[in-house]
Amino acid sequence: MTDLSTPFPMGAMPEAATSDTAPTDGEGVRAAFDGETPGISSIAFAGGLYTVLTLGLYRFWYATDLRRQLWHRSSLGGTPFEYVGTVREIFVGFLVMLTLLAPIYALFYLSEIYPDDEIGQWAGLGFLVSIFFFSGFATYRARRYRLSRTLWRGVRFGQTGSAVVYALRNFGWLILSVVTLGLAVPFWRASQERMRINNSWYGDRRFASTAAGLVMLPRFLVYLLPVLGPLAVAIANVFLTHPYEFLAAQVRFMSMGGQPDPSLVHAFQGVVWTILWACVGAFLLWPFYRTGELRRFIGRVRLGETRFRSDITAWAVYKSHIAFAFTVCLSGAIGGLLMAALLSNRYGRVDTHDTRTLVLTIVGYALAYWLFGALRLVMLTAPVWGKLVGSVTVEGIGHLDTVAARRDRSSATGDDYAGGYDVGAL
Secondary structure (H helix, E strand, O other): OOOOOOOOOOOOOOOOOOOOOOOOOOOOEEOEEOOOOHHHHHHHHHHHHHHHHOOOOOHHHHHHHHHHHHHHHEEEOOEEEEEOOOHHHHHHHHHHHHHHHHHHHHHHHHHHHOOOOHHHHHHHHHHHHHHHHHHHHHHHHHHHHHHHOEEEOOEEEEEOOOHHHHHHHHHHHHHHHHHOOOOOHHHHHHHHHHHHHHOEEEOOEEEEEOOOHHHHHHHHHHHHHHHHHHHHHHHHHHHHHOOHHHHHHHHHHHHOOOOOOHHHHHHHHHHHHHHHHHHHHHHHHHHHHHHHHHHHHHHOEEEOOEEEEEOOOHHHHHHHHHHHHHHHHHHHHHHHHHHHHHHEOOOOOEOOOOHHHHHHHHHHHHHHHHHHHHHHHHHHHHHHHHHHHHOEEEEOHHHHHHOOOOOOOOOOOOOOOOOOOOOOOO
16 A cells, blocks of 8 residues: 655655753753744645645645644754654544444434434433543544654653543543532543553653642632633522522423513523623633643653653743734634625625625635634644743653663554644643
């Protein structure tokens, strides 16, 4: 079988930065990332365009080229990392993913066909449970694949452990988090982090993690209170200002298609707005919590006598998010005005039945998808990756000179079920 990995030339691989070479073990060696963007930009814009033109088929080459660039630009002790995965492996993994997802989506279609029947309701529940289980299973397998295709100093990383156990643990922690109104989330994340790290290897040496959820609980509360606090106040206001019997009667009345009592409209509007804020706030404030979590989790990782620490800050990540958001909004405004001008006739109206309108809408959507993906990679994914890599200091790097390669075989197929573009799991 011929190699499918390089049908389109995407530019030569850059030399990794070597500014991280000098310090002794006592001082620690800082990882480095070559932040120059020419190679990444060419992959982002050319690869994204090929992906759109091939209706997604090129995504396997796109992901492979992208990982090779990001891995090679990341270095430790002057030695770059290597990504040795192939397009064929990811493509086979994609086919396996489709096979695994087929019965899951059969449940979804049953729930859509019989929405009012018991079989449809059970199918809908089965779909939600299955898709959540599969997400945990796929995430663990994807991380295993990426680690098994990552080398440093010619020695391969690896991951053991069961993806099924990881997914089942996710279920247990989800139930506990719901029961505790979210307070178990830091413990959930720390527990899964320990499983991932304690099953990770560099050659014949095993990583170890002592990540603790209790340490992250205060920061999580600082994150959670602004997100859910307004919602809790709005819901409490509804119950404190209206009798329970009245609210129960209103719920039954609205379930039959009736309109709520006018005295409840304002209170319900407050609940709706706070729900919207909870969704938006959870997204906006997540980098604040996540960067703190990364610092503490990385600081709890050991590889024999080798230790790690990170000084990444939330502001460093927010700067990339703000620049990306501003660029996308500006590009969207310009693109929207241009589309409006192209679609409008001489009377300023848009004929939705015109073939020209349909064609321009499809082309505009494809261009927007391509531009958004390319900008996201160049302005968000790669910079945040670089800031995380550059924030890590390794103490006792000399102890890694005695690491030997493991002799067990890695998977011959790509287990990358969690998505071709995701590179953040490492």
